[in-house]
Amino acid sequence: MKAVVYHGLGDIRLDNVREPKIKDPQDAIVRLTASAICGTDLHMIRGTFPGMKPGTILGHEGVGIVEEIGKDVRNLKIGDRVIIPSTIACGYCAYCRQGYYAQCDVANPNGPQAGTAFFGGPVPAGSFDGLQAEYARVPFATVGLIKIPDSLTDDQAIMLSDIFPTAYFGAALAEINEGDTVAVFGNRPVGQFAIASAKIMGAERVFAVDNIPSRLEMARKQGAEPINFDEVDPVERIEQLTNGMGVRRVIDAVGVDANRPHSGPAAEKADQMEQQFKQEMKQVAPKNKPKNGNWHQGDAPGQAVMWEVQAAEKGGTLSIIGVYPQTAQFFPIGLAMTRQLKINMGNCNHRKYIPSLVSLVTGGIVHPEQVLTEREPMTSAIEAYKAFDERQPGWIKVELEPAMTA
Ligand SMILES: NC(=O)c1ccc[n+]([C@@H]2O[C@H](COP(=O)([O-])OP(=O)(O)OC[C@H]3O[C@@H](n4cnc5c(N)ncnc54)[C@H](O)[C@@H]3O)[C@@H](O)[C@H]2O)c1
Ligand SMILES: [Zn+2]
Ligand SMILES: [Zn+2]
Numbered sequence: 001m002k003a004v005v006y007h008g009l010g011d012i013r014l015d016n017v018r019e020p021k022i023k024d025p026q027d028a029i030v031r032l033t034a035s036a037i038c039g040t041d042l043h044m045i046r047g048t049f050p051g052m053k054p055g056t057i058l059g060h061e062g063v064g065i066v067e068e069i070g071k072d073v074r075n076l077k078i079g080d081r082v083i084i085p086s087t088i089a090c091g092y093c094a095y096c097r098q099g100y101y102a103q104c105d106v107a108n109p110n111g112p113q114a115g116t117a118f119f120g121g122p123v124p125a126g127s128f129d130g131l132q133a134e135y136a137r138v139p140f141a142t143v144g145l146i147k148i149p150d151s152l153t154d155d156q157a158i159m160l161s162d163i164f165p166t167a168y169f170g171a172a173l174a175e176i177n178e179g180d181t182v183a184v185f186g187n188r189p190v191g192q193f194a195i196a197s198a199k200i201m202g203a204e205r206v207f208a209v210d211n212i213p214s215r216l217e218m219a220r221k222q223g224a225e226p227i228n229f230d231e232v233d234p235v236e237r238i239e240q241l242t243n244g245m246g247v248r249r250v251i252d253a254v255g256v257d258a259n260r261p262h263s264g265p266a267a268e269k270a271d272q273m274e275q276q277f278k279q280e281m282k283q284v285a286p287k288n289k290p291k292n293g294n295w296h297q298g299d300a301p302g303q304a305v306m307w308e309v310q311a312a313e314k315g316g317t318l319s320i321i322g323v324y325p326q327t328a329q330f331f332p333i334g335l336a337m338t339r340q341l342k343i344n345m346g347n348c349n350h351r352k353y354i355p356s357l358v359s360l361v362t363g364g365i366v367h368p369e370q371v372l373t374e375r376e377p378m379t380s381a382i383e384a385y386k387a388f389d390e391r392q393p394g395w396i397k398v399e400l401e402p403a404m405t406a
Contacts, residue, residue, distance in 0.1 A: 003057040003133035004381050009047045010289035012058060014381055020129065020137035025072035028141035030082060032064040034154040035132045037388045038086075038162055039188060039255060040323050044122065045385075046297045047288035048256045049325050051122030059132030060086035060119040061161040063154050066145065073141045082145040083358075084131060084138055085350035086162040088117040091143030102347040107140065116347040124326075131161075132381060146354050149362060155375075156361050159193070159368035164357055166321055166348040167193030167253070171201055173344035174249040174319035178202030183238055183247040183311050184224070185304050186254035186322060187215040192371050194251045194321075195224045200366070207247065209234045209307070211261065218371070233266040235310040246313035252305060252345075255322030256284050257298030270300065277302065280330050294389050302330040309336045320345035 005015040020029060041058055043049035062084040066076050076082070088108075089101035096104050108117035108126050120130020129136065138144045148157055167190050176182060182203045184194045187210035198206050199222070208219030209227045216226035225241070227234050238247060260270040260277060270277075280301040290296045301324075308318055309332045318341055336343060360366045376384040 001134035002378055003129075004059060004385070006044070006052050006056045006058050007054050008289070009287060010045060010291045010295040012045060012382060012385060014379070017057065017133070019135050022068060022070050023137065024139065025070040026140050026142065027070045028066055028073055028076060028138045028145060029068040030062065030064040030084060030136050030138055030145065031067045032062050032131060032134060032136060034063045034158045035059050036061040036158050036161070036163075037132075037385055039190065039257075041120070041385070042389055043256055043323055043325075045389075046257060046295045047285040048297045048301075049122065049323055050285070050327070051124050053123055053127050056120060056127055057129040057133050058120040059130035060121065061158060061163070062119075062131030062136060063148075063157040063161060064136075067135065069141065075142055076145060076147065080145075080147050081150065083148055083157050083160050083354060084119070084136070084145060085165070085354055086118050087347060087350050088119065088126070088128060088139055088144060089351055090140050091351070096143070096351075099349055099352040101349040101351040118347070134378075143351055146351075146358070148358060151362055152358065153369065155369040155372055159371065160354055160357050160361065162348070162350065163189045164193045164197075164366075164368055165350045165353040166190055168197040168353050168357060169348040170194050170251045170253065170319050170321035171197035173317075173321070173346070174198070174251050175317045175342070175344075176201040176203050176249050179204045180249050181205045181207075181242060181247045182249040182251065183207040183209060183308070184219075184251045184253055185209045185308055186252065187212070187219045188253070189371055190321065191215075191251075191253035192218055192222065193368070194253050195219055195222050196366060198249070198251070199223065200360070203249070207238055207241070211259065229261045229264070229266055229307075231264045233264070233269070235307050236265070238311045242313075246311050246316065248313050248316045250308045250312045250316065250318045252308055252318070252320040252322040254304035256301050256324045256328060258300050258302070258304040258322075259298045260300035260303045270303065273300070276330075280328070283330070284325055284328050294386050301328060305330070306332055309339070309341065312339060312341050314339050315341070317342045317344065321348065
């Protein structure tokens, strides 16, 4: 079968690989019909989320059809259409039972303290083969697959594998209540769905901070108030628009590849932090391999979290869903403490949220397909990756219909 395979930093290829087989009675094999590319995939190829083993199939977003099931999987049958949650969880340990699926004690082969197990990730996440492939093995399929109605299109369903649940989880961690003022830093797919989720939870005003005009425009169309950090100082602008208070809830949908402003009034402050940013870059990615304009790491890993803490009002909440590697040790702890902020963070407990988000979509309350900007056949997967790594506005789905992968 064809699959997108990680070979090294800045080196991914569409390879022919062996099809997966059932290894455990709790497994299922899924024939994928759609997959997609996430900001997390980019961190791994850029080297800012380290530990990828060459030969690992990439991808942790998938929709498909059950092809084969192990003998202990009783709630599914061959031919069922399913969403695959990105994180792998047993469903029966104490953490899973409380909804902490991303902290499952059982799924990560590195042991209970190793953290989240997910498809297409690095060694510490279990090195599971991912979902940018024609077929995938799904462990613990009883909870690791979610049956979906025919009325849900692949364009909608693929958003429910990772992006929408992560954003919704981020809004939940931000403790958004009716009437709240919110700032979402990073306006790519996760940020766009964080805006939508904040609104579902009753947020009154949502500020959207990024520096790519097409992404800010998409945020504005959702009713958010865009702030371009290459044009204005985002913290000053948020203060000005909130009568000096700042925002009650802040969501980080940026992660380790954060960039600093290169023009406008905030650029000067960033110039003064140049040395600090350089040190942070060394901390998070001692090695990287940019090539022909692709796979550049962000130039200011701590910039977004710095602004987020500065923009939060006293007693407010910061929710971090942008991914930071364990080597990242920068955070403005003193200011956060002074402001008495609450800080919640982590990888999404996908399984907890997907079923209710499916209902929001089938009920017509959310139209996730509107964020989709590109559809590519699998034969163009590597080009799609490069485009996603560059300055594309929205999000790319990789279609895996057999006709297209031939
Ligand atoms: N916690 C989880 O379970 C989980 C799941 C999925 C994705 N993620 C993470 O969410 C983050 C967003 O992913 P994505 O798929 O939306 O694409 P992405 O990583 O490309 O999006 C990052 C966005 O942040 C913007 N940005 C850069 N520097 C900024 C700054 N200083 N201030 C404000 N915005 C800035 C970029 O222009 C871009 O639009 C990534 O870090 C990804 O790894 C986490
Ligand atoms: Zn992801
Ligand atoms: Zn578990």
